[in-house]
Amino acid sequence: DIVLTQSPGTLSLSPGERATLSCRASQSVGSDFLAWYQQKPGQAPRLLISAASTRVTDISDRFSGDGSGTDFTLTIDRLEPEDFAVYYCQQYGRSPPTFGGGTKVEIK
Amino acid sequence: QVHLVQSGAEVKRPGASVTVSCKASGYTFVDYGITWVRQAPGQGLEWMGWISANNPNTNYAQKFQGRVTMTTDTYTNTVYMELRRLSSDDTAVYYCARGGADYRDVNGYFYSGAFGVWGQGTMVTVSS
Numbered sequence: 360d361i362v363l364t365q366s367p368g369t370l371s372l373s374p375g376e377r378a379t380l381s382c383r384a385s386q387s388v389g390s391d392f393l394a395w396y397q398q399k400p401g402q403a404p405r406l407l408i409s410a411a412s413t414r415v416t417d418i419s420d421r422f423s424g425d426g427s428g429t430d431f432t433l434t435i436d437r438l439e440p441e442d443f444a445v446y447y448c449q450q451y452g453r454s455p456p457t458f459g460g461g462t463k464v465e466i467k
Numbered sequence: 468q469v470h471l472v473q474s475g476a477e478v479k480r481p482g483a484s485v486t487v488s489c490k491a492s493g494y495t496f497v498d499y500g501i502t503w504v505r506q507a508p509g510q511g512l513e514w515m516g517w518i519s520a521n522n523p524n525t526n527y528a529q530k531f532q533g534r535v536t537m538t539t540d541t542y543t544n545t546v547y548m549e550l551r552r553l554s555s556d557d558t559a560v561y562y563c564a565r566g567g568a569d570y571r572d573v574n575g576y577f578y579s580g581a582f583g584v585w586g587q588g589t590m591v592t593v594s595s
Contacts (some may be wrong), residue, residue, distance in 0.1 A: 363586060375578035377483075384593065388559055392581070394580060394581040394582075396512075403580070403585035403586065403588055404562075405585075406581060406582060406583045409580075409583075415583060417483075440494075447512055448582075449512075449580065449582075451566070451570070451578065451581060452572075454526060454572045454574065454576035454578045455514050455526075455528055455576075456502075456514050456578055456580050457514065457579065458512040458514065459511070460511050461511050461512075
C-alpha cells in the first residue's frame with residue numbers, strides 16, 4: 360500500500376497568512392492521482408483538489424495544489440477564519456486508495 | 468443535486484453485526500461505484516472498500532476481508548455495508564462516498580477516488 364505522510368501535524372497561523380501543507384508518498388502516485396480534502400469538526404470531508412492541482416468547482420482560488428510523483432503540496436493563501444480545519448491528502452493512483460494522517464491548521 | 472443519505476446512528480454489543488445504508492439520488496446510480504470510509508474518534512480517514520453500482524464487483528481493504536460485505540440495490544439506489552464481529556475498535560463514523568470516476572489499477576482492482584460527494588456519516592458505537 361502507498362503510505363502518505365503529511366507534515367506538519369499542526370500548523371499555527373494567523374488569518375491572512377499563507378499555509379503550506381506537505382504530503383509525501385512512499386511510492387510514486389500514478390497519474391498524479393492525488394486529492395486534498397478539508398474537514399471541519401462534525402462534518403464529512405470536502406474535496407478541494409483532485410489530480411494534484413485541479414481545483415474543484417466552487418472552491419476558492421486561494422486553494423492551490425502542486426506536485427507530482429511522491430511530493431505534493433497544498434497552499435492556502437490569505438487564510439480566512441473558515442479555513443481553519445484539518446486537511447487530508449489521498450492517493451487514488453492505485454488500490455487501495457490511502458489517506459494521509461492529516462494536518463490541522465489552527466488559529467495562532 | 469447529488470446526495471448520499473445514510474442511515475442513523477447505531478449502538479452495538481461486541482461480537483454483533485451492523486448494517487449501514489447509503490441512499491443515492493440526483494445522478495444515474497449505476498454509473499458510479501460507492502466507497503466506504505470510516506473515521507474513529509479523533510483519528511484520520513480509513514478506506515474500507517468499494518462496490519460497483521451495476522455489477523457484483525467489490526474491492527475490500529485487506530484489513531476487513533472476511534468481516535465486511537457491501538451490496539447494492541439498484542431498485543432503490545441504495546448501497547449497504549455490513550460489518551460483522553464488531554469490537555470496540557470499530558467504534559467510528561462510517562461514511563459512504565462517490566468519486567468522479569471508477570478506475571481499474573494495474574493489478575485489476577477496481578476502486579474510485581477524489582470523493583466529491585459524501586454521506587452525512589453514521590456513528591457506530593460498539594460497547595458492552
